[in-house]
Each structure stands twice: as C-alpha cells, then as structure tokens.
Amino acid sequence: MSSTSTTDVVGSAPSGDPVGRSLTTPRPRYGERVVLGLLWLCAGVSVVTTIGIILVVFVEAFALFGIPGVSVVEFFTDTAWRPFTGPESEQFRLGVLPLLNSTLLITAIALGIAVPLGLATAIYLSEFARPRVRRTVKPFLELLAGVPTVVLGYFALTFMTPVLRSVFGADVVPIFNAASAGIVVGILIVPTIASISEDAMSAVPRALREGAYGLGAARQQVALKIVFPAALSGIVAAIILGFGRAVGETLIVSLAAGNLPPPDVPTADPFQQVQTMTAYIVQAVGGESSRGSVTYQSIFAVGALLFVLTFLVNLIALRIVRRFREEY
Amino acid sequence: MAVSTPARPREQGTRGFRAPVGDTVREKFTQVVLLLGTLVAIAVLAILLIDIALDGVGGLSLDFLTNYTSRFPERTGIREGITGTLSLMVLVALMTFPLGVGAALYLEEFAPRNRWTRLLETNINNLAGVPSIVYGLLGLSVFVFFLGFGRSLITGALTLTALVLPVVIVASREALRAVPREIRDGGLALGATPLQVAARQTLPAAIPSIMTGMILSLSRAIGETAPILVAGAAFSRRADNEPWNLTEGYTAIPIQIFDFVKRPQQEFQVEVASAAIIVLMVLLLIMNSAAIVIRNRYSRNR
C-alpha cells in the first residue's frame, strides 16, 4: 500500500478551485502531521509493551540462573520438574521439558479439533450459508468466545472426561488427562479461528468468485480452490491467534488436566495427567512461594519460555504467510 | 459515504444456471460436511450454555444484581463484580479503540516499508499470541510495583488493554487490508491526501470488521480471570466501582465465578455460579448486539 504524495496530482488539476486556492503550491498540512504522529505513537505503544514484557520477564528469569544450584543446561534438558523444594534438597529438579511437552501436547490436540471445525464453519458461513444464517450464527460464535474459561474447565472435568472414560475405558483414561482439556481448549478456540477466517474469506473480491461461477464452477470448487487460497493469509493469521490462545490457556488445563507434570518425557500420550507451563505459573503464583526464591523466579523463567515459544511460531508463520499472500 | 465494492455474492445471487449433476452431488456433500463441522462446536457450546441457563436461572433476581456477595447462597449477589467488570470494560474500550485503530491505520496506510516497520509488525503479531497470564505478570511487575499504581482499577484496565491491544491491531489491520484498493486509489485520484482517504474512505469501509475484532477482544477481556488475578484483583470488596475512580481496588465477575465454583457448598458451585455466568453472558450479549447494529448499519452495501 503506497502512500504517494498527492501534491503532484493536486498541482496538475486543470479546473479551477472554487475556493480560490492556488493549485500549484501545496499547502503544508500541519494538522495532518500531528495526526500521523499520533498514529505512529499508537503503534509505538505496542513496542513499549513488548519491551515491558521482555524486561520484566527476562530479567526475573535470568535471576533464576543466578541462584546457586540452578543451571541453564539443566533447565532445558532435565526431564523432571520439581521446583518447590529448593536446590539444597535432593528432590529438587528443574527441567522444563515436562511442562513444555504438556503445553505442546494440549495445543496439538486443541488445534487438531479447532482447525478442521473452525475452517469448516468459516467456509460454510462464507460460501454456502444463506445471509440470514450467517447473520445469526456469526454473533452466536462471537458470544461463545466470551464463555469464561473456568466454566469450560469444569465442563471438561464433568462432561468431557466421563465421555472419554466411557468411550476408551476408565482404566485407560484417568480423571485428569490431557485429552479432555485439549478437546475443550479446541472448542474454545473454534470461534476465534472461524470468525477471523470468515472475515478473511468474505473479503475476497466478488469478482474472483463470479469469474469462477461464470466458468461453471460448483460452489465447493469456488470455496476450496478460489476463495480459500485467496484468503490464506487471513486464515493463517486466524490459526496463529488460535495457537496462541491454546498455548496460553490456563484455567481449563489447570482444572481438567491436573497439576503434576508427566513423569516420562517426551510423551504423546493424551491419557495422562499433565501440567502445562501456564498451569504451573498460575499454581505457583497463587501458592506459598516467596519473592526471590527459586520457585518465584522459575515462574518468570517459564513465562519467558512461553513468550519465546509464541514468538518463534509467529515468525515462522509470518514467513509462510508472506510467501503465499495475494494482493487484490 | 464510500462506494464499497461488495465482496459477497450471496445476497445478489450468482447461480442462475443448472450445474452438472456430479458437481451438484459433490457440492451438496461438501455442504453437508461443512455444516456438520459448523454444528459440532456450536452444539457443544450450546449444550453448555443451556445447562448453565437451566442451573442458574433460578438464582437470578434483582437482589442478585444489587446485593453484595454473601456466604449464604440465598442472599448472595454479585454487585461488586458487576460494577467492577463494567468499569473495566469502559476503561479498556476507551483505551483500546483509539490505540488499536490508530496503530493499525498507521501500519496499513502510512508506515514506510522498511526494517523498523517490519519489526513493529512482527512485534504486534507476536504480542497477540502471548499467553494472557504473561500479561498478568507484566501487570504485576510494571503497573502494580514499578509504576506504583498498586492493586487498583487502573492497573487491571491497563493489564487487560495490553492483553487485547495486539489482537485488536491484528484484526483491524486485516479489516483495513480487506478494503479494496480502488477506494483508496479513487480518493487519491480525486485529490485527497492519504490521511483524508484513510479517515473518510478506508476506515469507514473497514469499521464493520474492526468492530468484529473489538467485540472478540473485549469479550475475551471480560471473561479473563488469570491476568487480573495475578495483577491484583481483589477476592472480595463490598463497594461499587466507577470507571473514574481509578485508584480503588476492584473485583470482577469472572473472579467471583472462580470463587463460587471453589466454595464447598453445592449451591454456590452450581446455582450461584451459573447465575453469575448468565449475567456475564448477558453483558456480552448486550455488547455484541450493539456492535452488530453498528456493523449492519455500515455494511449495507456488502
């Protein structure tokens, strides 16, 4: 999107200006500069926020590694997470892999549910549904995005877990398991993926569709082969937002997936108790640890890792999006 | 008002001819599959909402809205949560809209295409995905301690604003990007400055989608428990919050719901919590309806 200067255009207009202004000398628009400056500031706020998060989280995180008995290498390679005792104790283990594994497991399950359902919903609403249906379903979806996650957490525990236990057997599925939490997190992010993807698809110019219909294409061909690829950048953005939300989900996992990290890492078993990075943070923040202790600093270390994780995924996704983006 | 190029063929009808049979079957099949996909998630959440409605409707009454919280389920209310949530909502909306739309406008329409801009963009996209609890930690360290705002309403509002701002910017940018190029080009060709074009053509055309992004974001902000829990929302406080009393402590409906489901009494876990959830959802419904009205009013030509 180019922001070309309009002075040339104004200067070369042939007809007379009714107000009597000279057409060849552009008047400097100071007000505009102020407004532009304000807009720039707005964007700058986001920079300030990032700096704030980075400062806070990483400073405290690095303080963790300054504590004797805690090693960076161990943090990233050890396979057990027992931070509540302190380096003096022999039970103390500070390997973040179990938490990371748990987070990725839950997110994978959640996306596995949300991406198909969300995209199906988006494509249906955008290409197949009658306008009235679209007008009622879309607000409903947006409403669902507001269901408090604590409610969904209890839903996972009291509805989803018994269902899974009866389907797969109560000896296979423990009461706290990653699958229930993952599925419900998936349902939670369906509105996000669906709504933003649908907006992206709606934005694809009519001309493209009409061209295809004019050539005799059926609706699903238009939907899947024309609109979907055209809206890909928006769809990927939606999925990334969904991913971020799944990774950051706290209450559902802390209620339904349990609060102990899995013992054998790496693992892909959905039918075991897990503790995600976020569940750990909320557990430790609300618990009895005091500032300056290993436990307290570890909260920020885990927070820093969360930040880095989402940052990396976003970078990769942006690369992908940029490669496939189409401009109309 | 802008002449917006409609992108949706549905309203006008595009299929006035008979398609080959094989195509029709495949089309119907795809339609059914997609419909099922749409219905699954909606159905699950609808069941959940109905369940909550049935459990909670008995607890709803004027008293429930005007009483403060009590340890007796019969006479408890969520007045402090309601005033807290409303105050937070007003503050967050007031801060998010100008900042979010402003930033999106800058990035989409005016920013030079250089490294700094790309850095800024990457920043914002990344922030949108950062877990909400990290914002809680941010709120605690920066707003509560470093800036000294303490555990007050403004801290909560700032924390939630920081949380939803990136999402609003991302969604607004998508909305602005979706406005067809012809509109901008037409405006520029008629002699308007880029700012005039942006303010009077592009932005109004994008407002409906921007509203969608704002709704989703505010909905999320209102339902968030973890960030404000970490950043200093109180567990209980029997006083009303107003948006202009920035330094007072506060609580919010999600915090109260969280409290209710953890209480040992069955009535609190089921009836009272459900009633509180209904109130929250009704609040969302009102917000969403307002935004839909706005969206429909502006998107007449879509």
Place this chain on the structure above:
Amino acid sequence: MNRRTLKSAALPMALALCLALASCGGDEDPASNGNGEPGAGEETLSGAIEIDGSSTVGPLTDAINEEYSAIQPDVTVTLGISGTGGGFERFCETGDTDISNASRPIEDDEAALCEENGIEYTEIRVGTDALTMVVNPATDYVTCLTTEELITLWGPDGAASTWGEVNPDFPSDPVEIFAPGTDSGTYDFFNETILEPSEIESPRQDYNASEDDNVISQGIQGTPGAWGFFGFAYFQESAEGALTAVEYDAGEGCVGPSVESAQDGSYGLTRPLFIYVKNEALSRPEVADYATFYVENVGAVIESVGYIAATEDEISEASTALDEAIGG
C-alpha cells in the same frame, strides 16, 4: 449450617439483611439502626482497609466483612487471597496491607522482615481448621491411619500402589490419591505434620493433584479405592455418605476430625488460623473498630464458613492483646 448456628446467627443476620436491602438504593446512615451488635461503633465510620493472605482464612474474613459492611457500609474492606506467604510479603515488606490472614504462625524470617521495616503487629488467633482425610465409601476398611501407614501411603519410598501394602490387614485394592498441589498451604501443612518428623522431605509425585478442593472431593467420590485430604469445610459440605472421614492416629489412638477434637487438641491434624493486625493501622478508628468487631463476632460466624471456633480462652487472649495494641 446446623440449627444452633442458625439460631445464634438469626438476629444479626436478619438485621444485616434488612440493612443490605435498604442500603441498596444509596448510602444510608447505619447509625440510625439500633442494632444489637456488640462492640460495633455507634458513629458512622468511613475509610478503606486492605487485607490479604491465606486462602484458607480468606472466606472467614470475608464472612466477617459481610457482617461488618452491613453495619458500616462506608468502610470499604478489600480482601485478597495471595496465600499466607504472599500476604506476609505485602504486610512486612511493602507494608501495603493493614491485616494479614495466615493459616500458620508467622515464620522467623518473615518476622525479621517486619522488624526491619518497622512494622509492629499483633497476632490474633481467630479459629482452627481440622484437615480431614477422606476415602471413597467403598473403601470402608480404611477407618483409621497411623503416621507410619500414612508414610507408606504418601511418602516417596513407600509409594504404595495397593492398600495391602499400607496395612496387611487391608485388601489389595489399588490406591488412588487425590490431593492438593505441591504449592498449597494444605499440602505443606500435611507434609510438615506427617512426613517431616521422620525427615522425609517430599511425598510421592504420582498422585492426582488439584488446586481446587471441590475437584479433589469429586475425584474421591467417583473413584473406589481413592484417598485424599482437604479442609474440614469441604468434608462437611459433601453429601451424606459421599465421603468417609478417616481417623488419624498420631500415636495415642484414633481420633476423627470434629469441633471437639479440634478444640481440645486431640485431633492431630489441626491448623491454627490467625490474623495479624498492623499496630500502626489500629490508630485509624475504622481499623480498630473492624478488628474489635472481628474478634467479637468470629465465634458466631466461623461455623457457617466451615471451620472450628477458637476456644474461649484463645478469644479472650486475642481480645486482650488487641485492646492493648489499640490503647497503646
């Protein structure tokens, strides 16, 4: 809530209800109600009181707040539940709370911190919690557990997987444990009482952990062979026959949790509940009034919250200490 509590609470409750409903429309003058609350000031007080600390004592303080706000609606009491440790941090280091709730006595390093920052306080015992062990009703052979049996069941080396390993007289049903998470005060207290005297640092790490006592309760109710522990209130509120309380034998015979056994100290798993009041804050009339109200009414209120009242001696001791601090 039993009848005795209901009767003793009836008059102040009724008055509180009338006041609450009447004052909904706007600020009413509380002094105009000739209420029968002993110790409440006759004048209208206003101000703000900041309280934080234990999530166990939180509901008790909240109940007091409920009663107090009916009499003094212009005094705004803000209550947080950052945990006993977190509460002391705010109380002693940053000094921004007036009262700190605690489910254990203040520790030496916390007291030192207070002294360093010139914060003098008065410790007030307000009640007792009887930590209750429960089993699923189908596991009816587990009626009493000794400390040694608990070490086998809960400790790391024993980590019994069947009840037969805990006690040879028990059948070999599989053991399933639901208990609070590793960062909770309840967990800490249980381990200090049961494991620490035998120099065992931490318990087994393979149980179903949850921060939410309701989840623990439901988990045990739904799983034969399940055992767990939480505060007395959660056992009291469970449905008749849904859970069976287990007696604890600390060496002098099996004692079950009850009001009497908690008060006379025969039950080994009792936790004292405290509030710590900043002496300096007591110079503000609303704080002095509130604290006095607390001590005088906690006995009437505590059972409706699910804890056990402190003995008369403990209350009068607290009262004296408080009066001294206010006067001094």
